[in-house]
Amino acid sequence: MKGFSLATIGAVALVAVAPFVTHSLVLTPLWQPSSAIAQNATKSQIQLRLEAEKKLVQQDSQGKQTVTWQALQGKVVVQPGDVLRYTVTGGNNGDKAVKNLTINQPIPQGMVYVLKSATVNDKQGAKITYSIDGGRSFVEEPTIKVTLANGKQETRPAPATAYTHIRWKFGSSVAAKETVKGTYQVQVR
Numbered sequence: 001m002k003g004f005s006l007a008t009i010g011a012v013a014l015v016a017v018a019p020f021v022t023h024s025l026v027l028t029p030l031w032q033p034s035s036a037i038a039q040n041a042t043k044s045q046i047q048l049r050l051e052a053e054k055k056l057v058q059q060d061s062q063g064k065q066t067v068t069w070q071a072l073q074g075k076v077v078v079q080p081g082d083v084l085r086y087t088v089t090g091g092n093n094g095d096k097a098v099k100n101l102t103i104n105q106p107i108p109q110g111m112v113y114v115l116k117s118a119t120v121n122d123k124q125g126a127k128i129t130y131s132i133d134g135g136r137s138f139v140e141e142p143t144i145k146v147t148l149a150n151g152k153q154e155t156r157p158a159p160a161t162a163y164t165h166i167r168w169k170f171g172s173s174v175a176a177k178e179t180v181k182g183t184y185q186v187q188v189r
Helices: none
Strands: 014-018 024-026 046-059 065-071 083-092 102-106 111-113 126-131 143-147 153-157 165-170 179-188
Touching: 083 102, 102 179, 165 179
Parallel strands: 024 102
Antiparallel strands: 014 046, 046 065, 046 083, 083 179, 102 165, 111 179, 126 165, 143 153
């Protein structure tokens, strides 16, 4: 099996603090050497952090499986089939609320989104949407049209391989000093 090292293609944890110009925040995949783009018209400070963990499944002497998550730090090798969990944290370090905070996260290349794995902390009005068109549009439940053998078209849920981005919208505003968080899982191809 062919593995690759996350350390050779980028940092495992990404932290960015920046003055902002628009309401949308974008965290880039871990293995691209660029930093996060974090912008907001109120010139508040949003601190973004992206962390990755690898799923470990172990079986005890009675045959019961337990799942733990190992933080990925330093030089890490992952193999096809490994499941990773990403946690995106945004902290409003400013003195004013940030209105309409949105964080977009591309599904990293070489990975497939694990369906229904995205979560968001209990922020009132928080919403998760997905893109299957490279981040141009987002919906709660992406669908595709499939042509059946008889020539008819049918709309079906999009397969995991079609997902390209996840978007978290954190309600109408994020208060000063408040932290919001979203998670999602991917599987290494």
